[in-house]
Amino acid sequence: xxxxxxxxxxxxxxxxxxxxxxxxxxxxxxxxxxxxxxxxxxxxxxxxxxxxxxxxxxxxxxxxxxxxxxxxxxxxxxxxxxxxxxxxxxxxxxxxxxxxxxxxxxxxxxxxxxxxxxxxxxxxxxxxxxxxxxxxxxxxxxxxxxxxxxxxxxxxxxxxxxxxxxxxxxxxxxxxxxxxxxxxxxxxxxxxxxxxxxxxxxxxxxxxxxxxxxxxxxxxxxxxxxxxxxxxxxxxxxxxxxxxxxxxxxxxxxxxxxxxxxxxxxxxxxxxxxxxxxxxxxxxxxxxxxxxxxxxxxxxxxxxxxxxxxxxxxxxxxxxxxxxxxxxxxxxxxxxxxxxxxxxxxxxxxxxxxxxxxxxxxxxxxxxxxxxxxxxxxxxxxxxxxxxxxxxxxxxxxxxxxxxxxxxxxxxxxxxxxxxxxxxxxxxxxxxxxxxxxxxxxxxxxxxxxxxxxxxxxxxxxxxxxxxxxxxxxxxxxxxxxxxxxxxxxxxxxxxxxxxxxxxxxxx
Numbered sequence: 001x002x003x004x005x006x007x008x009x010x011x012x013x014x015x016x017x018x019x020x021x022x023x024x025x026x027x028x029x030x031x032x033x034x035x036x037x038x039x040x041x042x043x044x045x046x047x048x049x050x051x052x053x054x055x056x057x058x059x060x061x062x063x064x065x066x067x068x069x070x071x072x073x074x075x076x077x078x079x080x081x082x083x084x085x086x087x088x089x090x091x092x093x094x095x096x097x098x099x100x101x102x103x104x105x106x107x108x109x110x111x112x113x114x115x116x117x118x119x120x121x122x123x124x125x126x127x128x129x130x131x132x133x134x135x136x137x138x139x140x141x142x143x144x145x146x147x148x149x150x151x152x153x154x155x156x157x158x159x160x161x162x163x164x165x166x167x168x169x170x171x172x173x174x175x176x177x178x179x180x181x182x183x184x185x186x187x188x189x190x191x192x193x194x195x196x197x198x199x200x201x202x203x204x205x206x207x208x209x210x211x212x213x214x215x216x217x218x219x220x221x222x223x224x225x226x227x228x229x230x231x232x233x234x235x236x237x238x239x240x241x242x243x244x245x246x247x248x249x250x251x252x253x254x255x256x257x258x259x260x261x262x263x264x265x266x267x268x269x270x271x272x273x274x275x276x277x278x279x280x281x282x283x284x285x286x287x288x289x290x291x292x293x294x295x296x297x298x299x300x301x302x303x304x305x306x307x308x309x310x311x312x313x314x315x316x317x318x319x320x321x322x323x324x325x326x327x328x329x330x331x332x333x334x335x336x337x338x339x340x341x342x343x344x345x346x347x348x349x350x351x352x353x354x355x356x357x358x359x360x361x362x363x364x365x366x367x368x369x370x371x372x373x374x375x376x377x378x379x380x381x382x383x384x385x386x387x388x389x390x391x392x393x394x395x396x397x398x399x400x401x402x403x404x405x406x407x408x409x410x411x412x413x414x415x416x417x418x419x420x421x422x423x424x425x426x427x428x429x430x431x432x433x434x435x436x437x438x439x440x441x442x443x444x445x446x447x448x449x450x451x452x453x454x455x456x457x458x459x460x461x462x463x464x465x466x467x468x469x470x471x472x473x474x475x476x477x478x479x480x481x482x483x484x485x486x487x488x489x490x491x492x493x494x495x496x497x498x499x500x501x502x503x504x505x506x507x508x
């Protein structure tokens with residue numbers, strides 16, 4: 001296993017450090033009696049083979065970014081991409097021969113500037129399988145006899161955008177079958193691919209699946225959740241009715257008297273339809289109610305149809321909440337995912353604004369009580385949304401990215417090309433542009449979105465009487481995951497909404 005704090009490899013049985021290296025390690029897998037992994041170095045990533053007996057590390061391959069190493073019968077495979085690209089935009093699957101001493105005959109089998117090829121894996125039949133979005137959707141492919149063929153064509157995403165190492169959206173089953181995740185917008189399902197390519201859905205109580213499938217005997221292990229079930233680790237029988245055995249449940253998010261489930265909406269915007277998850281207040285209060293619109297973080301991500309304690313916090317207090325999958329979200333194919341390139345702070349704001357106007361028009365949101373709240377990249381969208389005329393009377397930005405151009409230098413190495421690809425020089429956040437107040441919530445140890453930008457914005461907003469408040473946490477980083485910090489953030493957010501609804505001044 002890899003240590004969370006130092007990236008060192010430890011033996012799982014005793015926790016003793018197995019490697020003695022200053023580098024970060026990840027994406028561990030065994031092949032041909034060796035431990036393979038990706039090691040981060042100053043000049044980029046390295047594909048490493050480690051002897052289980054001596055812990056000696058051997059560099060097999062180097063590239064700006066690497067993932068998904070695999071080794072079977074002397075054949076290596078991996079994914080790589082350039083230092084100016086993101087793996088969901090442009091990545092390649094490679095193979096090579098490895099005889100234990102040297103790597104040779106390395107060649108690219110899939111992927112390129114306009115294709116994302118990820119998750120290569122040698123199958124029990126010794127053929128290479130991988131996911132590719134060459135048709136506009138991530139689907140499963142097989143390379144055999146020098147040819148690449150689609151295994152299970154489907155107009156849906158069968159792989160998640162590779163934000164982390166170790167994603168496994170498909171696994172091999174006995175009899176030449178596969179189990180595979182399928183994402184359509186905010187909804188996930190599990191299917192079995194039968195020999196010949198026939199797709200058979202597996203009945204599950206989940207609408208959200210993590211991209212970490214595994215095979216345990218004749219069952220598939222997964223992490224699933226739904227609007228009424230917090231994420232849980234379970235195994236499912238894929239032969240028959242999909243009987244579930246829950247192995248581990250998440251800690252309860254809170255004592256919730258009545259869980260509010262979302263209504264999936266398709267709403268027109270400039271670029272076509274966008275998907276929104278609308279949560280009415282607890283008790284299904286009829287008529288117009290205060291509304292909190294939430295653009296998701298990422299921004300190359302999506303809204304989840306699963307139990308969210310923060311949503312329930314507000315719906316149990318009389319608010320409606322709507323999560324918006326604006327242009328740029330994942331789960332809708334390559335072209336929709338790339339629609340935000342160079343348009344961040346513009347098209348996402350258009351979509352959020354149009355969802356809000358729609359809910360106002362159909363009487364589901366109260367005029368003067370429409371708020372926008374986001375974290376990280378979603379915080380930037382929230383701030384941008386009140387930099388122009390619209391329905392929003394307050395923005396709440398947690399751990400927000402304030403300056404997309406500066407973010408190209410402060411973002412982690414992995415994400416800097418993402419920042420550069422998204423940024424638009426016309427979509428700056430400037431205090432004098434604000435049409436409504438903003439509440440800023442930030443960790444002082446945030447290394448991804450430095451608090452200096454937020455403090456400068458707060459100063460400008462105060463001068464223009466547009467600062468609803470600044471809440472900072474001295475020992476908190478980019479993610480407000482500590483219970484005390486999260487509780488304080490939610491309380492501050494709720495107080496700001498109520499101040500607007502009560503007609504009290506929220507600006508300083």
